[in-house]
Amino acid sequence: MKISIDQHELQRGLARLQSVTEKRNSMPILANILIQVREVDDGGELELAATDLEVGIRSQHSCEVAESGAITVSGKKFYEIIRELPDERVEIATTENAYLSIRCARSEFSLAGSAADEYPTLPVFSPERTFQVQAMVVGEMIEKTMYAASNDEARYNLNGVYLEQIEEAGKLRMVATDGHRLAYVDRSFGSSLEGFADGVIVPRKGLSELKKLVDEDDTHELELGFEGNNGLARKGGVTLTLRLIEGEFPNYRNVIPEEGSQRLVVDRERFVQALRRVSLLSSERSRAVNLEFSSGEVSLTSKNPDLGEARETLDVDFAGESLVIAFNARYLMEALNAPGTKEICLSFKDALSPIRVTPTDDDDVLGVVMPMRV
Amino acid sequence: MPPSRVILHADMDAFYASIEQRDDPALRGRPVIVGGTGPRGVVSAASYEAREFGVYSAMSSAEARQRCPQGVFLRGSMRRYAAESRRIFEVFQRFTPLVQGLSLDEAFLDLSGSERLQGAPVQVGERLRAEVRAETGLAVSVGIAPVKLVAKIASDLAKPDGLLEVAEGRVRDFLAPLPLRRLWGVGAVGEKRLHEAGFATLGDLAGADRSELETRFGDFGAHVSRLARGEDDSPVEPGRAPVSYSEENTFERDISEREVLESVISQHAEAVARRLRRSGLQARTVFLKLKLARRVAAGPRGYPLLTRRSTLAEPSDDGATFARVARRLLRDAKLEQPVRLLGVGVSNLLRADRGQLGLFPVEEGEARSGRLNRAMDEIAERFGADKLVRGDAAHAGRAGLSMQHKRGESETPD
Numbered sequence: 041m042k043i044s045i046d047q048h049e050l051q052r053g054l055a056r057l058q059s060v061t062e063k064r065n066s067m068p069i070l071a072n073i074l075i076q077v078r079e080v081d082d083g084g085e086l087e088l089a090a091t092d093l094e095v096g097i098r099s100q101h102s103c104e105v106a107e108s109g110a111i112t113v114s115g116k117k118f119y120e121i122i123r124e125l126p127d128e129r130v131e132i133a134t135t136e137n138a139y140l141s142i143r144c145a146r147s148e149f150s151l152a153g154s155a156a157d158e159y160p161t162l163p164v165f166s167p168e169r170t171f172q173v174q175a176m177v178v179g180e181m182i183e184k185t186m187y188a189a190s191n192d193e194a195r196y197n198l199n200g201v202y203l204e205q206i207e208e209a210g211k212l213r214m215v216a217t218d219g220h221r222l223a224y225v226d227r228s229f230g231s232s233l234e235g236f237a238d239g240v241i242v243p244r245k246g247l248s249e250l251k252k253l254v255d256e257d258d259t260h261e262l263e264l265g266f267e268g269n270n271g272l273a274r275k276g277g278v279t280l281t282l283r284l285i286e287g288e289f290p291n292y293r294n295v296i297p298e299e300g301s302q303r304l305v306v307d308r309e310r311f312v313q314a315l316r317r318v319s320l321l322s323s324e325r326s327r328a329v330n331l332e333f334s335s336g337e338v339s340l341t342s343k344n345p346d347l348g349e350a351r352e353t354l355d356v357d358f359a360g361e362s363l364v365i366a367f368n369a370r371y372l373m374e375a376l377n378a379p380g381t382k383e384i385c386l387s388f389k390d391a392l393s394p395i396r397v398t399p400t401d402d403d404d405v406l407g408v409v410m411p412m413r414v
Numbered sequence: 415m416p417p418s419r420v421i422l423h424a425d426m427d428a429f430y431a432s433i434e435q436r437d438d439p440a441l442r443g444r445p446v447i448v449g450g451t452g453p454r455g456v457v458s459a460a461s462y463e464a465r466e467f468g469v470y471s472a473m474s475s476a477e478a479r480q481r482c483p484q485g486v487f488l489r490g491s492m493r494r495y496a497a498e499s500r501r502i503f504e505v506f507q508r509f510t511p512l513v514q515g516l517s518l519d520e521a522f523l524d525l526s527g528s529e530r531l532q533g534a535p536v537q538v539g540e541r542l543r544a545e546v547r548a549e550t551g552l553a554v555s556v557g558i559a560p561v562k563l564v565a566k567i568a569s570d571l572a573k574p575d576g577l578l579e580v581a582e583g584r585v586r587d588f589l590a591p592l593p594l595r596r597l598w599g600v601g602a603v604g605e606k607r608l609h610e611a612g613f614a615t616l617g618d619l620a621g622a623d624r625s626e627l628e629t630r631f632g633d634f635g636a637h638v639s640r641l642a643r644g645e646d647d648s649p650v651e652p653g654r655a656p657v658s659y660s661e662e663n664t665f666e667r668d669i670s671e672r673e674v675l676e677s678v679i680s681q682h683a684e685a686v687a688r689r690l691r692r693s694g695l696q697a698r699t700v701f702l703k704l705k706l707a708r709r710v711a712a713g714p715r716g717y718p719l720l721t722r723r724s725t726l727a728e729p730s731d732d733g734a735t736f737a738r739v740a741r742r743l744l745r746d747a748k749l750e751q752p753v754r755l756l757g758v759g760v761s762n763l764l765r766a767d768r769g770q771l772g773l774f775p776v777e778e779g780e781a782r783s784g785r786l787n788r789a790m791d792e793i794a795e796r797f798g799a800d801k802l803v804r805g806d807a808a809h810a811g812r813a814g815l816s817m818q819h820k821r822g823e824s825e826t827p828d
Contacts, residue, residue, distance in 0.1 A: 192727030194735075220770050295773045326769060368770055394773060410771045 041077045041109025042133035043086060045101060047125050047144060050086075053099050054119040056256075056278065057090040059249065060097050061115035067093075073115035074159045075132075075140075077108045084108075089162050090115055093283070095246050096162040100277040107133075110156035113140050121149050163281050167265030167272060173212070173229045175262040175275060179254035181214045182247050184225045184405060187374045189244055190218035197287030201247055204239030215292055221371045222292060223378060226404040240266045241289055246282035253280055296408055297396055300389040302333070302360035305400060308384045312373050314352045318342045319369035321350040328412050329369040334362040342369075365391045366412040372397075375407035418582050419526040420535045420558065421650060423565035424506065424542065426519035427553040427574045431461040433498055434488055436551040445482050448490040449475055449789065457789070459490065462574070496694040496766065498550060505545050509538060514650045517692035522562055524650035539577045560585065561646040567596055585644035590617030597641045604634065616642040660703070661685045662757025668707035670752040675744060680737040682758035687733035690760065691787060696729035696769075697760035700736050702743040705755035717754055722747055729764050732787060736760060 054073070062070035074089040084105025089098040111134045118140070122130065125144040133141045135150065142149040182201065190198035201216045206226060210233050215224035242250075250273050254262065263274040271282040319329050322342035332339040339353040365388065376384050379399035388395040397407035426432070430448055435441045445464030449457040457478050460469045467482035478485060499518040506513045509532070512524035525538055532538050539556040546554045553575040557568025560582050567589075572578035580588045589596075592615060594605045611630065613619050619627070619642035627635035640646070661682040669675055679702070690697060701723040709716040722743040730736070740758045 190727070194727065217773065219772050219774055222773060290774055326764070392771065408773065410773045412770050413768050 041075075041111060042106040042131070043077050043084060043103045044106075044129050044131045045086060045103035047122065047127050047130050049101050049103075050130055051119070051122050053086075053088045053101050054115070054122055056099060056252070057088060057097055057115055058119060059252070060090045060092050060095055062092050069112070069154070069158055069160070071114055071116065072112040072154065072159060073118065074110065074112050074156060074162075076110040076156065077103070077105055079105050079108055091160065091162050091281075092245075093160065094243065095249050095283070096281040097249065098162060098279045098281075109134055111138060111140055111153045112156050112159040113151050113153035117151060118142075121151065163270060165267065165270050165272065165281070167267035167270075170263045170265035170272070170274075171229070171233050172261045172263055173233075175254045175260050176258040177227050177229070178262055178264075179251055179258055181212070181225045181227055182251045182254075184378045184380075185214045185216040185223045186244065186247055186251075187216075187378060188218060188221050188223040188407070189216040191244075192218070195219060197241065197285060197289060200241045200243040200285045202239055202241050202289040202292075205233050215289075217290070217292055220368070220410050221375060222295065222406075222408040223375065224292075224406050239289060240271060241285035241287065242271060242282060243285050246271065246280070246284075249280055250282070253278060295394070296406070297387075297389065297394045299396065300387040300393070302358070302363065302389065303385065303387045304333075304338070304356045304358040304360075305383050305385050306338075306354070306356055306376075308376050308379075308382060310354065311384070312376050314340050314354055315369050315373050315376075318350045318352050319373075321347050322369060326412065326414075327368045327370055328366045328414050329372070330364055330366045330414070332362075332364045333358050333360065335359060363391060365395070366414040367395075367409060368412060371409045375409050378407060379405045418560050419524065420529070421560065421562050421565040422509075422523040422525055422535070422539055422542070423557040423559075423562070423569040424521055424523065424546075424554050425557075425566075425569045425573070426502065426546075427555055428459075428461060429498075429519040429552070430459045430490055430495055431464075432552050433495060434490070435461060437494075441486055445469065445485040446488060447475075447478055447482070447485045448488050449478075493766075498552075499694060501550055502546055502552070502554070505542070505549055508545070509542055512650050512652050514652055515693070517689075518694045522565065522650045525558075536577065536579050539579070543575075543577060559644075561644055562648055562650065563598060563641055563646040564588065564644055567592065586620060589642060589644055590615060590620065592616045594619070594638075597638055599634070599637060599641075604638075607631070608638070657763060658701075658759055658761035659686050659689050659697070659763075660701075660757055660759025662703060662755060662759075664705070664755045665753070668752035668754050669756075670749075672744075675753060675756060676737075676741050678756050679740045679744065679758055680733070682756070683737035683740055684733035686758055686760055687731055687736055687787070690731045690763070691766075694766050695763045696731045696766045697726075697736075697763050698729045699723055699725045699760060699762035700739040700743070701759045701761065702740045702747070703755070703757035703759065704744075704747065704749070704753050706749070707752040707754045720747060723761075725762065729762075729769065731766060 057073050061073060070092055076087040078085055084103045086101045086103045087098060088101070089096065121142055125147060128145055130142065130144040135141050138153045138155055140151045140153045142151060185201050189201055198218055201214050204213050205211065206213045210230050211226050211228050212233060213224055213226045215222065253273065253275055260275050265272045269284045269286055271284050273280040315329060318340040319327060319342060321344050322328050323344050328342070330341045332341060336355060336358060337353050338356050338358060339351055341349065341351045343349045375397040379402065381399035381401060383400045385398050385400050386395055391411060392413070394408045394410050397409060399405050431446050434446050434448060443463060445467055446461040447457050447464050447469055448459035457469060457473045457475055464482055464485055469478045469482050469485065475487065495518060503513065503515060503521065506521055506523055510523050510525055510528065514522040516522065525535060535558045539558050543554055543556055546552060555569050555572045555575060556577045557565040557572055558579040559565040559568055564580050564585055568578040568580050594600050594608050594613065594616065596616065619638055622639065624636060624639040627639045701721055704720045706718045706720065710718055724739050724743055726739065736758065
């Protein structure tokens with residue numbers, strides 16, 4: 041293998057793989073990346089690939105090829121070297137005993153690697169049907185739901201975001217829950233969702249890679265496809281393969297409360313800031329903050345036997361019965377912030393029922409948070 | 415000689431079942447059975463009336479129905495029991511600030527030096543019993559003695575709805591006929607060893623020469639010798655609620671078999687979980703403590719000590735959950751030498767009746783393990799913790815569990 045390629049192109053490709061290369065030493069080869077070079081019709085193609093067996097990333101880069109071939113080397117070291125090189129042409133080539141030689145300007149490195157066939161095969165799969173969606177919209181949906189997914193390994197079926205097509209043709213829903221709160225977003229993609237019948241659970245890790253891919257340049261279209269336990273996302277020359285979560289997503293529709301009898305609209309920023317201040321003195325473990333609603337105002341209070349107490353009162357348009365509800369401050373703040381709008385509507389029934397957190401101007405975004413008992 | 419103390423031990427009678435009977439007048443005098451009501455449910459508590467029909471905990475609900483068709487079957491609520499516990503402890507607090515809670519329904523009170531103010535200990539005890547009954551409608555049995563151990567035994571013997579005082583000079587006579595298992599720290603193994611050495615009662619132990627017992631059984635010998643004579647100077651410690659619970663033991667021989675270590679983990683995890691449930695608590699952090707067999711320095715502290723911990727995403731009071739985490743900690747520790755001591759503990763404790771509510775109804779699996787735990791608690795309470803073990807704790811017998819079993823309840827995180 042012997043090629044020459046622009047330094048910044050190579051650096052961009054390697055940077056993308058860093059979060060997938062395994063840092064733990066459970067399987068040392070997974071700290072490596074796979075480098076493959078082939079000659080194609082219009083010149084040469086370098087393919088960089090890495091997997092942690094859950095998520096795989098493959099990217100194609102054009103280059104000048106003198107000799108095709110393949111090798112696997114430490115993803116981190118290769119990236120660190122390339123990152124420090126000047127923005128010029130870089131020549132890389134395999135040498136005796138699976139070393140990778142790197143030359144750029146007057147620098148020269150010889151990096152120890154291994155034969156390419158020692159690297160696990162990345163799943164190559166091409167779903168029968170894929171659909172095109174706007175990358176920007178997918179990014180927005182991930183942002184507004186992923187926070188509610190669970191980190192609890194024991195609840196593996198909640199460790200991701202559920203994607204399903206909802207009744208209305210062309211509308212995709214993303215929904216996530218950790219059993220204490222829930223979030224969903226519906227977005228319309230026109231008729232491009234044809235063939236996306238069954239719901240899938242995409243794990244957090246895969247989603248955050250997808251989000252990064254989208255964020256690189258969100259003006260593009262994204263190609264998505266699912267089949268069996270695998271998912272695929274393609275954008276530009278980058279392909280992401282995702283192992284889906286096998287399991288059943290709970291029947292979340294049953295736990296979404298109706299609009300409650302008690303209702304108010306708050307200024308998101310003011311409310312979140314007050315929550316943040318008051319939660320400073322909430323107990324470290326529970327993070328409980330009380331919301332004391334009364335006519336025209338809500339007082340946020342917290343209490344910690346070791347530290348003291350805090351209270352802050354906000355004027356709000358509340359006209360219902362007086363009531364105290366306790367929440368984990370973080371859950372409430374995340375639900376308030378996720379929609380990204382200026383005003384948020386809160387609606388609830390009583391102190392032990394879930395609260396609905398919705399933007400005032402978008403019926404397709406919803407957060408639900410279960411209160412705490414204190 | 416230190417001034418003599420007056421320790422009162424208060425223990426509620428058939429706590430859960432009594433609450434149910436009190437709250438529903440229609441249940442009074444009737445056999446009440448708390449437990450799973452489904453086709454595969456088991457009984458987790460039976461009132462005295464139900465026991466007369468031969469209904470006991472851990473019996474299948476179906477069989478209980480056969481034996482006692484007129485029984486009232488209920489599911490029970492830990493939250494209500496915990497709320498009741500708070501009311502009872504408020505009553506205890508009126509008698510002295512020195513109240514040490516042992517669980518939801520049990521506490522030590524130190525009444526030393528309050529005689530002139532409050533009257534004779536027996537009168538105080540009767541007043542406490544009357545006030546608990548007036549406030550809550552529930553019966554509590556009371557034991558009074560100069561030391562904690564004896565007060566606790568006395569309240570047990572006073573049941574149901576009674577009071578027993580063991581005066582200063584009567585302690586040794588009181589203890590003498592009792593079986594060895596009455597002592598703190600004497601489990602099945604310790605009892606067997608003592609039986610084999612010819613000791614049958616506490617009187618036998620009290621009469622034996624202490625230095626001889628110590629030579630023969632080490633610290634354990636000295637410990638039982640003191641207790642059997644009613645020498646227990648442990649104070650009533652009100653303090654704050656404990657921040658960690660643990661169970662550990664030193665093996666009689668060093669252990670390297672993985673399945674034995676895992677069995678012992680299960681046993682300790684179950685014991686810790688049982689204590690948590692009795693206290694109405696849940697824990698978020700599980701820790702595993704290992705003392706390795708190869709000494710690196712002279713003296714008893716010369717063995718390398720490893721502590722590994724892991725925090726759960728959700729607080730739990732389930733022994734199987736704690737065991738699973740502790741077994742993973744054991745695997746991750748990648749031990750290369752035998753183990754001399756193994757302990758399992760939990761910290762980061764929260765009250766079970768508070769906290770984050772769930773969005774989804776309790777899943778069937780969780781509900782089932784909750785029912786199983788309640789049934790196991792009942793059995794442990796009635797017959798002793800060693801009478802029922804989970805299948806995964808079955809290898810523990812092979813460890814030759816030593817007599818040095820230690821229960822920890824620490825107020826500082828370790």
